[in-house]
Amino acid sequence: MMTRPDEWKLYGETFKSRLLLGTSRYPSPDILAKAVQLAQPAMLTASLRRESAHAKDSPVFWKLLQNMKIPVLPNTAGCHSVDEVYTTAQMAREVFETDWIKLELIGDDYTLQPDTLNLPLAADKLIKQGFKVLPYCTEDLVLCQRLVDVGCQAVMPWAAPIGTGKGPLNAYAMRTLRERLNVPLIVDAGLGLPSHACTVMEWGYDAVLLNTAVALANDPVHMAEAFANAVKAGRSAFLSGAMHAHESAQPSTPTLGTPFWHHA
Amino acid sequence: MMVWINQQSCELQMGATLKDAIAFANITPPFAAAVNAQFVPKTLYTQTSLNENDKIELIVPITGG
Numbered sequence: 570m571m572t573r574p575d576e577w578k579l580y581g582e583t584f585k586s587r588l589l590l591g592t593s594r595y596p597s598p599d600i601l602a603k604a605v606q607l608a609q610p611a612m613l614t615a616s617l618r619r620e621s622a623h624a625k626d627s628p629v630f631w632k633l634l635q636n637m638k639i640p641v642l643p644n645t646a647g648c649h650s651v652d653e654v655y656t657t658a659q660m661a662r663e664v665f666e667t668d669w670i671k672l673e674l675i676g677d678d679y680t681l682q683p684d685t686l687n688l689p690l691a692a693d694k695l696i697k698q699g700f701k702v703l704p705y706c707t708e709d710l711v712l713c714q715r716l717v718d719v720g721c722q723a724v725m726p727w728a729a730p731i732g733t734g735k736g737p738l739n740a741y742a743m744r745t746l747r748e749r750l751n752v753p754l755i756v757d758a759g760l761g762l763p764s765h766a767c768t769v770m771e772w773g774y775d776a777v778l779l780n781t782a783v784a785l786a787n788d789p790v791h792m793a794e795a796f797a798n799a800v801k802a803g804r805s806a807f808l809s810g811a812m813h814a815h816e817s818a819q820p821s822t823p824t825l826g827t828p829f830w831h832h833a
Numbered sequence: 834m835m836v837w838i839n840q841q842s843c844e845l846q847m848g849a850t851l852k853d854a855i856a857f858a859n860i861t862p863p864f865a866a867a868v869n870a871q872f873v874p875k876t877l878y879t880q881t882s883l884n885e886n887d888k889i890e891l892i893v894p895i896t897g898g
Contacts, residue, residue: 591898601896616897619890620860621839627893628861634894644897652870659872660865664894731898758898780898 575804577775579753580669580701580722584611587770588800589642589755591780595789598633604783604793605637611776612642614671617661642703644671649684651691658695670695671725671757671778672704681731681758685712693719705757708742710749717752724750725757725778728769732781734761737769747773763792763799770803771811834885851881854889864893 576583590610595601605613615634620627634641643661648654651674658670674691676684683706695702696719704716708726716724726746729735736759737743747754753775760766766777777800786792824830834847838858845853851866851873866873867890873881883889 591896593896593898595896614897616895617865617892618895619839620858620864620893621841621891623893623895624861627895630896631863631894643894646897656867656870656872659874660867660892663865663872663874664863664892 573805573808575808577753579703584776586611586797586800587776587804588766588797589614589757589776589778590783590793591778592630592634593780594784596784598629600789601784602633602637603790605639607790608783608793608797610639610797612640612669613637614642614644614778614780615665616644616646617657617664640669641665641667642669642671643667644705645673647675648673649675651687651694654691655694655698658700659698662700668699668701670700670702672702683707683727685709688712689715689719692716692721696720703755703757708739708746710742710746713746713750717750721752723753723755723775725755727758728756728765729759731758733759734782735759736761736765740772743769743774744772763795766796767799767803767806770800771806773807776800834883836883836886837888839889839891845883849883850879851883851889852878854883855891858891860891860893864891866891 576585586609588608588610589612590608591614592601643665645654645657648657654674672692674684674688676682688704688706692702692704702721703723703725704721705725706712713724728737755776755778756769756774757778760779761782783789783793834845835842836845838854843857869888
């Protein structure tokens with residue numbers, strides 16, 4: 570199969586894959602490893618928690634991460650203030666030995682909606698400390714613009730609330746965002762089907778980050794592959810330029826010379 | 834003196850440092866530490882003196898989305 574070269578950049582680093590994959594909620598570490606092997610994501614997300622609650626599973630996960638040799642994107646999941654974000658990010662930088670950070674600042678526990686008022690403050694603080702910040706945010710245009718203003722070189726709007734699998738709920742806002750912002754846009758959260766990933770890639774989004782849709786599939790390994798293929802298909806369609814939709818039918822077979830035309 | 838390690842109380846000798854608390858916790862690397870919600874880099878463990886009722890967080894890598 571011929572594929573056109575289509576690398577992309579985040580904070581000056583080049584990536585081939587446009588799929589970022591979460592590592593949580595898989596049936597087993599082995600299934601996670603196989604899913605990653607098939608999907609070949611650009612990055613894997615990871616997190617930090619108290620040792621007392623994860624003394625057994627943390628060493629297993631750490632060894633798995635080391636073996637997979639894929640860049641790690643630590644998150645600040647569960648943080649509810651700028652200070653919590655900052656401390657967690659510093660701890661993540663030391664543990665994972667990376668400046669990358671997926672900025673999560675939760676403003677509402679029920680919807681896991683980001684704290685949109687304080688997100689730019691948190692991003693600004695992290696960027697000034699040398700972090701490469703990928704903020705999880707809503708599809709609000711002004712918020713995303715503010716995040717870019719403080720130095721985020723990419724933003725990650727949700728398609729729908731985390732873990733819902735509902736797919737893009739606000740197509741108008743997401744397409745407007747794509748039209749207005751010139752930084753890489755990564756859809757983060759809310760995708761449930763490969764067709765959702767394909768759709769946002771067709772709109773011109775640069776990548777998708779997902780976890781639950783793969784991890785909770787009956788067969789996570791092949792669902793990871795399905796998402797990887799959907800992302801590639803959507804990207805290829807975007808680059809190819811889709812036709813404009815018409816209100817009326819347009820015959821695809823030439824009508825000139827049609828036999829028996831209007832004989833009846 | 835009494836300090837808190839990941840929300841569990843424990844008794845350390847007066848003058849104990851963060852390094853002593855980590856030894857008490859018997860934690861396997863990699864991990865990172867914070868005292869009273871402030872990150873402490875590993876290079877400062879031996880210099881970080883603890884006080885009565887300090888809250889120490891020792892965190893490890895886990896899966897995440």
